[in-house]
Amino acid sequence: xxxxxxxxxxxxxxxxxxxxxxxxxxxxxxxxxxxxxxxxxxxxxxxxxxxxxxxxxxxxxxxxxxxxxxxxxxxxxxxxxxxxxxxxxxxxxxxxxxxxxxxxxxxxxxxxxxxxxxx
Numbered sequence: 001x002x003x004x005x006x007x008x009x010x011x012x013x014x015x016x017x018x019x020x021x022x023x024x025x026x027x028x029x030x031x032x033x034x035x036x037x038x039x040x041x042x043x044x045x046x047x048x049x050x051x052x053x054x055x056x057x058x059x060x061x062x063x064x065x066x067x068x069x070x071x072x073x074x075x076x077x078x079x080x081x082x083x084x085x086x087x088x089x090x091x092x093x094x095x096x097x098x099x100x101x102x103x104x105x106x107x108x109x110x111x112x113x114x115x116x117x118x119x
Contacts, residue, residue, distance in 0.1 A: 011032070012025050012029055012032060015028065068087070068093060071083050092119065094115065
């Protein structure tokens with residue numbers, strides 16, 4: 001762990017108590033690091049170093065609609081395949097960069113299934 005993570009953990013422990021379980025601490029850290037979503041319209045939160053540090057979505061220079069960069073992916077058979085080999089005309093390539101088991105993505109299951117059915 002780095003010094004910032006140590007400080008965050010200590011802050012959470014002080015807020016919820018020194019006898020907090022590891023799960024409670026991790027949940028507190030998750031909420032702490034997600035304030036930029038909770039306060040999405042407040043520019044002050046988006047400029048705090050903590051939230052800039054943990055918001056990976058703003059790194060890089062790709063924008064919506066840009067051509068996907070071809071990278072090698074490991075498929076479920078243990079073989080490497082090209083990302084662009086999954087691109088087909090008239091069929092969008094949707095890349096989810098996150099844990100499908102987390103609430104933000106689980107809430108999109110209906111819409112994702114509609115896209116799959118449509119294409």
